[in-house]
Amino acid sequence: MESRRLDLTDTVPGQDILAAAKGGGISFVGRLFEYTTRFAFSIIVARTIGAEQFGLYTLGVTVTEITSMIALLGLQTGMVRFIPIALRQRDEGRVWGIIQVGATIPALLSLLLFGTIFLSADPIAAQVFHESRLAPVLRLVCLAIPLDALNFVAFSVIQSFKQLKYSVLANQIVAPLAKLALTIGLLVIGLGTLGIVAAHVAASAIGLALLIYFANRLFPLNRPLRAGKRNTGELLRFSLPAHMAWVINAVRGSLETMVLGFMGLTTGVGVYTAALRLSAVGNMFYFSIASISAPIITDLYSRGESVRLEQLYQTTTKWLITFNFPLFLTFVIFAVPLISIFGADFAAGATGLIILASGTLVNTGTGVGATVIDMTGHTRLNFGNSVFLMITAVSLDLLLIPRWGVIGAAIASALPTFLVNLLCLLEVFVLLRILPYNWSIFKPIIAGLVAAGITYLVSQRLTLLPLGQLAVGATILWGVYALVITLLGFSEEDRLVLNGVRARLNLDKLLNWRFVQ
Secondary structure, rough: OOOOOOOOOOOOHHHHHHHHHHHHHHHHHHHHHHHHHHHHHHHHHHHHHHHHHHHHHHHHHHHHHHHHHHHHHOOOOOOOOHHHHHHHOOOOHHHHHHHHHHHHHHHHHHHHHHHHHHHHHHHHHHHHHOOOOOOHHHHHHHHHHHHHHHHHHHHHHHHHHOOHHHHHHHHHHHHHHHHHHHHHHHHHOOOHHHHHHHHHHHHHHHHHHHHHHHHHHHHHOOOOHHOOOOHHHHHHHHHHHHHHHHHHHHHHHHHHHHHHHHHHOOOHHHHHHHHHHHHHHHHHHHHHHHHHHHHHHHHHHOOOOOHHHHHHHHHHHHHHHHHHHHHHHHHHOOHHHHHHHHOHHHHHHHHHHEEEHHHHHHHHHHOOOHOOOOHOHHHHHHHHHHHHHHHHHHHHHEEEEEEEEHHHHHHHHHHHHHHHHHHHHHHHHHHHHHOOHHHHHEEEEEHHHHHHHHHHHHHHHOOHHHHHHHHHHHHHHHHHHHHHHHHHHHHHHHHHHHHHHHHHHHHHHHOOOOOOO
């Protein structure tokens, strides 16, 4: 069986925009499906076991996710950096060597960390989180540590080949569905929180098995180990600074959850997690675009294509704002009915949801600057940004959470995100002299403000139950937004992508219209 070889030397104008749109679109659809499935999972679990037990489950999974990140040593970033270069040079031996190093080290380290947490579950639960009921959860959920670490490795191989459809199928469709189905089944037979944790571990194993299968299709793994050209030192020198930034960001993403847990506020963990789950939808498109853009940025930068790199940077930023601004407005206008979906005891998280949504808007609205910094070889700079982010976040957590609980946690999450993203924007400009904005970003802003104004006026005249008001109001908001965006017109890059979608779906036979005459 021959390995799949991708020619990354393309010079067709607009091809990188189409590649980002196609890959990002596929990834986004997958993430949307995953989010919907996990949202249903969260509602079922929260309503079944309550905010406190939901908090215990969240703490256990959070510890596992952070630990699996530590085991990677940043090698997933190094793989995405060096595999596309080796593919362009058609050097299969080098690709095989990168995969060997990228898989072996995390596998060994993750097993060591699994054993440590398994044996130390009781003191961790009692002395760190002040909650002895967490111990059995930790002992079971830590089985996912090596599974999650290797999942990242297999995903990095697939990402390097720009074939995110395989990751979408494994991680965003099959694994979440398996987790939801297993959770429902185990709850029905009365296993409670431990049943939910068991479903989480089983779904991780299923997702990993599929990813390895797809990675093997792209690059057959049944080849002699000695055929690999291993340059462990080069890979680690690039990866370790990125690893520190990655771990800090991973801890950062869960920091408020952990601090709430450290202070024994288990119910607060559940409420904050519900708000976080809602606001996280804004990051789905961002992660999709960043994932597919990473190898494209590496390729454009290595070829000196600065104009095309700036075009990609600006176009993806505009897409991110176009998606996230109306989403942010939805969270602001309908915060209470949205958070109450999880149950009446979660309604206290409405203000936190608005604050978190603000942080997400800034994170996505400043573009994929951190990815640009990493993929152009400035990983140490991102490490410095992450250290600054962590110091700021920890300081705010310790200052605000004891005073204001969930609201303090939301502020401590959003404010450092705002500062670091502005810093990334400035750094990319200083390094590469490119900015993520052009005049077209005003179109989604204008459309959003018009849609929000109309939605607010209509909502004042509605006398519906909260969920009914949410359904009607959100339909008006997004409908008006889409209409105004269309009336304001599409840019050349948008028309390029939309015509590609039209051709792909064969819409000329269904509708008598074109975006490009």
